[in-house]
Amino acid sequence: MTAPEAPVLEVREVSKIYGTGDARVHALRGVSLTVERGDYVAIMGASGSGKSTLMNILGCLDVPTTGTYLVDGTDVGALGDRQLAVLRNRKIGFVFQSFNLIPRMSALANVELPLAYGGVGVGARRRRALAALDQVGLGDRLHHDPNELSGGQQQRVAVARALVTAPSLLLADEPTGNLDTTSTGDVLRILDRLSSAGRTIVLITHENDVAAHAKRVIRLVDGRITEDHRQAPVDGPPPRLAAVAP
Template sequence: MTGPPDRPVIDLRNVSKTYGVGETLVHAVDGVTLQVQRGDYVAVMGPSGSGKSTMMNLIGCLDAQTRGLYRLDGVDVRLLDDRQQSRIRNRKIGFVFQNFNLIARTTALSNVELPLVYAGVPARERRRRALAALREVGLADRIEHTPAQLSGGQQQRVAIARAMVTEPVILLADEPTGALDSHSSEEVLALFDQLSAHGRTLVVITHEAGVAAHAKRVLQMHDGKIRSDERNAPVDAPPPALRHPPTGMAS
């Protein structure tokens, strides 16, 4: 972890993202101001079309805002060129997608190694770290399996291992349980709780209240604006699920 602890990891100031022009102008994100502190576990909720996915793309540097200022770990990302944006995504952000987005016909180990390849980590070190990450998500015995040979829950755990292997400052998850059955969902959420308990910063986009219940802070979005901002647990405390395990939760 770098930087002073009081500096927000995510710092959005009056950020907007619009699509189209004139009559068809759409404000996907409309003047959002948001700070996320290191170690927080934030759930962003809202119906489809509320702008939560666009916000995740802005936070993840996959897309650029139309207006406003965004500092990721203190860096104004708009000033970065393509190469530097790739690097900042590689170093500072770990992505977990709804549909896993593993590279097909490529083993779990190679998938997890991939961000380290782009970071220029030597092969031996890469393998060691990838193996450790896979062990952490409980897939040490599946390293040579390709995505087609893994269940949805296992694929998502590989994706989480891939997201965490570079030790990014934030883990960004977009509907991480959207394509999973309830058992696999619980496994994934339990992993997130573990990561949060270890001090990782997590931002999870979801429309399921059950997923949001795991977060320390819940944002409600509507029409591109943040409607409500509730805190369920302090930033430096363990996530709520580890304090009051809900009934039926495998822990």
């Protein structure tokens, strides 16, 4: 359905308005953005800059008021409810600030969940979930419930869950916002590794240290892009890969 050279993300003149009348809030005022396959983009901005709104639109959780948005060349605005669910399942992997693992389900079951919704068979599901957990270094915590894991471990499970479906795009919304420095390092190292393996990542943060790991940094102020700065080439390794992974 899409040519191989189509960008992973293409956002054209997207704006988002909340509320009506005097209470109207322009969260986004005409944002255009294209993300190539294999890129590692950090979107930065103070709170209220609209970065969370952008993230929700990129993740197909919210729809823009105006403008179009394409994932892998597919116009999201034209999709129905069911197709959106399939798109979220196959093309996008989410990592949230507050982890958002499903309570009372083991790490393994949490990672298997997107595959279950995607209709993957039980055997393949188990194999892929184990591989994903192994990739984030949690091969020994398979049967722990989220409340038995540390914050860093929970976030690594969330990363495993996000990448288990091999999505075109990994969306991370302040993935390190609730983590201590050690865990932050762990998670960022994983993201760097994924990026160097060719995975497309869009990360939202307000910390410069975190943004420093990205190949490209976009700054958002009052719903507009004010700065678009490339730190490393799209097809090269992420800038901090060497620094954090000896």
